Amino acid sequence: MNILTLVRQVPDAEARVKINQQTVDLDGTTLVVDGMDEYGVEEALRLRESGAGVEQIIALAIGPKRNEDALRTALAMGVDRAIHVETDEHFDAVTLSKVVAQVAQSENVGLILVGGQEADWDSQALGAASAERLSWPQLTWTNELKLDGDTLTGRHDVDDGNESFRVTLPAVVTTQQGLNEPRYPTLPNIMKAKKKELRKDDAAAYGLQARVRTVGAEIQTRARRNTMIDGKDPQAAAAQLLELLRSEAKVLA
């Protein structure tokens, strides 16, 4: 059984975003592997290290050339090979799930790991849509995983708390903070990764057609009052704040 782990390259959380002609312009922005996906890469490696019958771990990225960096990171962390479906067009997650499902089928994949929420588009849909295309079950927002034969057990967050689960592979799992601490690639592993396969696939072969168009983008800034109150005299500061909340912000009666 092979594990497929999805990676994306996104702006660093602290990076400033700018808009150019109604779209987000990433030119000059520091890009990193989406943290949520990194948990997936790490977890795939850990499942194998725990003795589960995992033959190969394959990293898949779909998107512009810059995603090669995310794949290189995954290879340096320890995945065996990488596939890059290169395209500059922005596809919605439901459309992209077509690629994921086709790759999963052709690569003998039994488990797909994907970040629970994209740090750029904020979508949570890729895992679920891929699962549906494959007719597989899915577990989202997992924070604990164990693989024994083809039985996957673990824990995940739900609307009102969390659940422990058991499911038989194949399945799709979406990952999140708390699942593990992703390892840093070591220098020898970075060197080794350069020799690993990074296959380029032609996006046209997957028959994608974007179904959701982005027609505008705006940076949301809200002018804030930034009224600072000196905290040296706590009683006076407290009284002043409450007064402002009553009279100026009008949030207290």
Place this chain on the structure above:
Amino acid sequence: MILIVAEHTAGKLGKATLEMVSAARDSGREGPITVLVLGQNVASVATEAAAVADQVLVADLPGLATYNAETWAAAAAQIAQEGEAHTIIMGGSRSGREYAPRVAVKLDAPYLEDVTSLKGNGAALQGQRYTYLARVTETVEAEGPVVVVTVKPGSFAAAAPAGAAGEQYDVELNLPAPRVEITGKSVEKSSRVALAEADLIVTGGRGVGSPENFTKYVEGLADALGAGVGATRAVVDAGWRPYAEQVGQTGKTVQPGAYIALGVSGAVQHLSGMGKSKNIIAINKDAEAPIFKVADYGIVGDINEIVPALIEASKK
């Protein structure tokens, strides 16, 4: 028809459902607004839904006693197809955003995810959504005989009853057997005003110092002001507070009238969940803390000194 899949817990219709009805009314899409209630022993939910909908479809089945992504998706897709729904609206909750993509794939429909607005634009349906950790608002649009939508909680006003109550109909469903077996569940309940509904929120971060201080200062101030309680991820990860109280990228999104952040640094992931609050008040001992950049009112000071004074003063 416009099909809305109801969110409900413990026999009560969730506010999210009323918000979805508003989204449906805003959308300019034609046809009756239909609410689908999935569950077991949901008669009271159906009655509540009937007050705001043109019609209510009720699937009261043992197989729907607990939520499951595959079952919910199958149910929503079947009803959408049989009723020839052109717009299917689900909640932007964890579960909603988990099964809605499956509905979109089943119906071969485009998916507008987690929108904060919804309107018709010719043949297309247009919505806005927050991206890049809620720093950008994007307008997205999809065309199709059928469009699937999830609605971000708290973005629409709760719909008021319109005219006569809608008719209720029982529906039959052909449900798949769930493949995920749930072996245990822990429900996290915050005893406070639900965050999504609170107009005033007091949130504690790691700077509050300890679980005991959290109770004393954060809950203490929330009680004095009649506010809901929120927490940062750092506090939740440390096990001081339940996940139900987490605000941020991977927690809840809130937009109260006022948000009081105590000992919160203001990391982007936290801001993405509370940055749309009408007023932000920050108390932090570090004058350089990023939270002050988004604050309307800030006090540079120690929680241990300022908060007791605030609790005291607010009782006057």
